[in-house]
Amino acid sequence: MADAPQSEPTAAAADDHPAPPTAGKRKKLFLILAIVVMVIGVLWAAWYFITQSGRVSTDNAYVGADSAQVTSLVSGAVTQVRVGGTQMVKKGDILVVIDGADARIDLATAEAALKQAQQKFGQTAAQAGSARAKVMSRGAEIAQARARLTDANATVARTRIDLDRRQRLVGSGAASAEELSNARAAYDSAVAARGLAQAGVTAAIATQNAAGEDAVASEALVRGTTVDTAPDVATARARLDKARLDYARTVIRAPVDGVVTNRQVQIGQRIAAGAPIMTIVPIANAYVDANFKESQLRHVKIGQPVELTSDFYGDDVVFHGRVTGFAGGTGAAFSLIPAQNATGNWVKVVQRLPVRVTLDPRELRAHPLRVGLTMDAVIDTRGK
Structure with missing residues (x-):
C-alpha cells in the first residue's frame, strides 16, 4: 500500500516535460528554411539582373554651366547698378549703366x-x-x-x-x-x-x-x-x-537668362574696358560632369540614359539625362601639378574621367539646380 502513491508524481512529471522533436521534424524545418533562402536568393538575383545589371554609378558628380562673364566694353563711371546677387535676369535686361557724356x-x-x-x-x-x-x-x-x-x-x-x-x-x-x-x-x-x-x-x-x-x-x-x-x-x-556702338555699350545688358552672381561693381566706381563686373549663371542650361572610374566606362556610350539625384532635393526628386560626351583627359592629367609616373616609384591609381551628362530642361525648370552641387549619377549601359 505504501508504493501506490509514488506513481502519480511520475506521470505528472512526464506531462510537464514533453519529449523533444524527432530528427525527421528537424530535417524538415531545415529544408524549408533552405528553400526559402534559395527563393529569396533567386528573386534577388533576378531583380539585380533586371534592374541593376549594366548600371554604373558614382557620387563624384557636380553640376556645371557655361557661365557668362559680364565685362564692360567701354570705360567710365558707373551711374546705375540695377541688379543684385542671386537675382534672376532675362536676356536683354539692363544690368549696369555707365556715364555716357563722353x-x-x-x-x-x-x-x-x-x-x-x-x-x-x-x-x-x-x-x-x-x-x-x-x-x-x-x-x-x-x-x-x-x-x-x-x-x-x-x-x-x-x-x-x-x-x-x-x-x-x-x-x-x-x-x-x-x-x-x-x-x-x-x-x-x-x-x-x-x-x-x-x-x-x-x-x-x-x-x-x-x-x-x-x-x-x-x-x-x-x-x-x-x-x-x-x-x-x-x-x-x-x-x-x-x-x-560705344555709346550703346554704356548700357550693359544681360547676355543670357540666368542668375546674377559674383557682382563686383558699385555705383560711382570707375571701371576700365574689359574689367569683369559680374557673372550670370544660366541654370536652365545646367549640366553634370560625373567623374567615373576608368574601369566603369567599358560599356558607357554617348546617348545612354542617366538617372541623377541631389542632396539639394533628396532622393524623391530624380533627374533624367543623357551621356553627351567624354572629357579629353582625366582630372589628374589637367591638374595644376600633373602626376609624374616616370620616376620609378609608381603605384597604379585608378583614374577618373569626367563624363558630360545633359539634363532634361523640363525637369530643370521644375527643380532648378545650382553650379557646384553634388549629384549621384547612375548610367544604364544597356539603354540607348
Missing part, C-alpha cells in the same frame, strides 16, 4: 565728321566738272589763237607783196624812199605780230594741257565712287558707327 560728345563729333566728308566729296565732284569745263574753254582759246595766227600770216603775206612792189617802183622812180620805208616797217610789224600769234597758240595749247591734267586729277578722286562709297565718307561713317 560717348555722346564722340558721337556728335563723328556725325559732324561724316557731314564734312560728304561736303568735301561734293566739292571734289564739282571741281572735276569745273576742270572739264576749263578744258573745253581752253580749246576755244586755242581756236581763237590759231585764227589770229592765220590773220597774222595773211598780213605778213600782204605786207611782203606791198614791200616787193615798192622796191621795184623805187628803181623806176615811181615810189619814194619814204613809201619804201613805210612798207618795210609794215612788213616787219606783220612778222612780229605773226610771232606773237604763234606764241599765243603755243600758250593756249599748254594751258589746255594743264587744264586737262587738272581735270584728270580731279576726276580720279571721284571716278567710280558715289557720295556713299567715297573712301573719306566711308571712313567717317565707320567712325560714326563705332561712336554709336
Whole structure:
C-alpha cells in the first residue's frame, strides 16, 4: 500500500516535460528554411539582373554651366547698378549703366565728321566738272589763237607783196624812199605780230594741257565712287558707327537668362574696358560632369540614359539625362601639378574621367539646380 502513491508524481512529471522533436521534424524545418533562402536568393538575383545589371554609378558628380562673364566694353563711371546677387535676369535686361557724356560728345563729333566728308566729296565732284569745263574753254582759246595766227600770216603775206612792189617802183622812180620805208616797217610789224600769234597758240595749247591734267586729277578722286562709297565718307561713317556702338555699350545688358552672381561693381566706381563686373549663371542650361572610374566606362556610350539625384532635393526628386560626351583627359592629367609616373616609384591609381551628362530642361525648370552641387549619377549601359 505504501508504493501506490509514488506513481502519480511520475506521470505528472512526464506531462510537464514533453519529449523533444524527432530528427525527421528537424530535417524538415531545415529544408524549408533552405528553400526559402534559395527563393529569396533567386528573386534577388533576378531583380539585380533586371534592374541593376549594366548600371554604373558614382557620387563624384557636380553640376556645371557655361557661365557668362559680364565685362564692360567701354570705360567710365558707373551711374546705375540695377541688379543684385542671386537675382534672376532675362536676356536683354539692363544690368549696369555707365556715364555716357563722353560717348555722346564722340558721337556728335563723328556725325559732324561724316557731314564734312560728304561736303568735301561734293566739292571734289564739282571741281572735276569745273576742270572739264576749263578744258573745253581752253580749246576755244586755242581756236581763237590759231585764227589770229592765220590773220597774222595773211598780213605778213600782204605786207611782203606791198614791200616787193615798192622796191621795184623805187628803181623806176615811181615810189619814194619814204613809201619804201613805210612798207618795210609794215612788213616787219606783220612778222612780229605773226610771232606773237604763234606764241599765243603755243600758250593756249599748254594751258589746255594743264587744264586737262587738272581735270584728270580731279576726276580720279571721284571716278567710280558715289557720295556713299567715297573712301573719306566711308571712313567717317565707320567712325560714326563705332561712336554709336560705344555709346550703346554704356548700357550693359544681360547676355543670357540666368542668375546674377559674383557682382563686383558699385555705383560711382570707375571701371576700365574689359574689367569683369559680374557673372550670370544660366541654370536652365545646367549640366553634370560625373567623374567615373576608368574601369566603369567599358560599356558607357554617348546617348545612354542617366538617372541623377541631389542632396539639394533628396532622393524623391530624380533627374533624367543623357551621356553627351567624354572629357579629353582625366582630372589628374589637367591638374595644376600633373602626376609624374616616370620616376620609378609608381603605384597604379585608378583614374577618373569626367563624363558630360545633359539634363532634361523640363525637369530643370521644375527643380532648378545650382553650379557646384553634388549629384549621384547612375548610367544604364544597356539603354540607348
